[in-house]
Amino acid sequence: MNLFELRKQLRKQRRQLSSFRQKQAQQRVLNILRTLPEFHTSKSVGLYLHAFGEIHTQALIEYCFKMAKQVYLPVICNMNQQLVWVEISKYQYRNKRFAHHRLGMREPVATRGLPVSKLELLIMPLLACDTVGTRIGMGGGYYDRTLASAPRRPFRLGLAHDFQLTHQPLQREAWDQPLDALITPSLLRRFKR
Template sequence: MLYDLNTLRKNLRKQRCAVNQFQQKQSEQAVLNQLIRIPEFQQAHKIGLYLHAFGEIHTHKITEYCFAHGKAVFLPMICNMNQRLAWVQISQHQYRNKRFSHHPLGMKEPMAARGLHVSKLDVLIMPLLACDDTGTRIGMGGGFYDKTLATAAKRPYRLGLAHDFQLLHCNIQREAWDQPLDGLLTPQHFLRFKR
């Protein structure tokens, strides 16, 4: 069964925004509890993360865990020239003092002139709107992650974070430009995929 993509995006955005603070805190802790047991994350030094802004699984606890365990934290910055993401390392001080700029699309970004190519990261933890049982990911529609990951065949390990309702047990049509995930982590599930 295939979904109408526009309707699916609209419904999932609405559902994601309806998640309350209590549910978010529970989901965030449940995801962290599983994440710290995943070998790819345990062995990783450079972690790409996102700052939650649109009802995604919150990443505060993951970020603080990374700082506490000596992992370098990198956040995405949109390059206006090619619409790809560069990855900028942030410090704990910068994170805690919320030293970020506001992007016109509504999210916060690190303030920097340049960042690393995505292939320099060990693990990339990504937000999403939906993911199916084969690792096909639907993002917000801008294509930033797909364009960026198209230039990095092998690394990093691609891990999607999602609420349980964002895992769809049907096939999402995968387009030629779609970049599949290596794994999906929800509060109740951890799935591995073959890319």
């Protein structure tokens, strides 16, 4: 299966998940995240707002607030097509104070954000991940571009449904940024850098 077909198939599978299965997956992922030492030691956590069938992040974001972590969400910088990270408050999150981006996701409203190197933990969405940590995203390359130019990289943690972990090796391009670890509803997998 080529990359285009794989992306198409996985997008379709994600969209077909019921809200019950999504909530169940989110809770299981949170339970595993709670055991992760890198989560406990990180004060600044970059997350995403789910929009396209990814693992839902509402419970994770709320848990970060409960644990007094600084929560950052990505904003696409139009000048260089990289992501910057904007801290959000519990009030802003709960009152859904976000703008809609033309690509279909929500973003915090801000004039300036921090570079990814200021984060200690980066929790990333994905479409597919293989057994060595190669991550395939939605195809825009935003996370890869952002991480490739960072002088210091945070711990990179992918979140995925179980069917998104493939045992078929994915082709890793020179610009692809591999994951340090992956959490699915049934496992935590660490990768060698």
